[in-house]
Amino acid sequence: MTLKSKTTAETQGSDHTIRNNRIKLLGLFAIVFVPMAVATSMYFGSWGIPTGSTNNGELIWPPINISQLQATDAQGQPLEQHFSLDEPGARPLKWDLLSPEADKDESESKWVLLVTGEQDCNKACQQALYTVRQVNIALGKEAKRVTRVLVSDQKSNALPGDIAEQHPRLAIATTEKSALQQFATGGASNREGITNSEMNADSWNIWVVDPLGNVILRYEANRHGKDILKDMKRLLKLSNIG
Template sequence: MNVQTNSMPSQDPTATPDTRIDARTRRGRLQMLMLLLVCASPVIFSYFTYYVVKPSGASTNYGTLVDPLRPMPPENVTNERGEAVPLASFRGKWLMVMTAPSACDEACAKRLFTMRQIRAGQGQDRERITPVWLISDTGAVDERLSSAYNEPYAGVRFLRMDAVALRQWLPAEPGAGAEDTVYLVDPLGNLMLRWPKEPDPKQISSDLKKLLKFSRIG
């Protein structure tokens, strides 16, 4: 009588426990890498279409790409309630960032106005954008600025960050300082774009519209 036996796959008899552990570790790292690529693909696609493909009829971008991208530093910022929170907690949206001391001069107030108006001009996409004023000292902010620009009235976040860390993170264009312009941080927390000194609001708005169109993240 023929007896059939079910054969079961067996492990390599020559493999040591350490070898099997190393193989599982490599598979785990590969799976994690694939997951990260899937999560980052919307932003990567938006960068590619915005800077490489160029939609038909579109002009070149107005802002300057920060190369290489600069991730958010592992710093805490102080929010409007005086609480220390990680800067990284603001990831997830497109951040329009400016910096200036608390004694906000006319140029500083103009940048606040510009960011507020550009965000409002994005229509339904405005909720994907958070304007941020990174205040570089501990001085008091004029209450008129808070009433006109701070959330919840206009959506601008007033956050305080160490001045040294700010200078290290925000690259200034030649002949200017970080206080002279507006920056863009992507939803993954990468500083990616810097607009020129005294930027044209219409050109900034155009850059944002293209990025928001090609990326559904944030």
């Protein structure tokens, strides 16, 4: 081999090595930066993001606050005071003030299975009360982290007399009919796929409220308890409040 051909071969080998090194370097950059770029593009461009959800109830997003219900407890105190509001001057009350049958030692706000509706506690109302009671029981050792509240525009003495007997530890609060309608409308406006004509379609509803007073899920009154139970188990597992 002549000196010239040897030099040419060495140059070609060097160029090949450089190309390989460049390809490897580009590959490393691609591994690190391409997923980052794709994720950024998906986030800001709102494309390719899964639309499915794992919850069975209708998600209220952004959440509405329980204060919008403008309800008062048996002692005439605002219902929202039963939640641990992290605000100056907040005065969270014990849940035993909401229900005389509750444990007097309880001092923390809980997750709430809330039943709301207008006028008489009809068949839909009683079905909803039965469902949330069974869900509460089925939570087992986590049941103590949850309480049940009925809010309607009827005074407690106007409700069917057997409600207290059939639903021990059920707390009862009252509000005005207009507040109930506004509350349901506010919840509907934050639910995906709900049209104006559907906002007041259900007089009685079941809601999930977190210990801070955020209303986060909604179910129709006749929803099967298994769906609500699955959501509650997931929420209690993921949450360290209440």
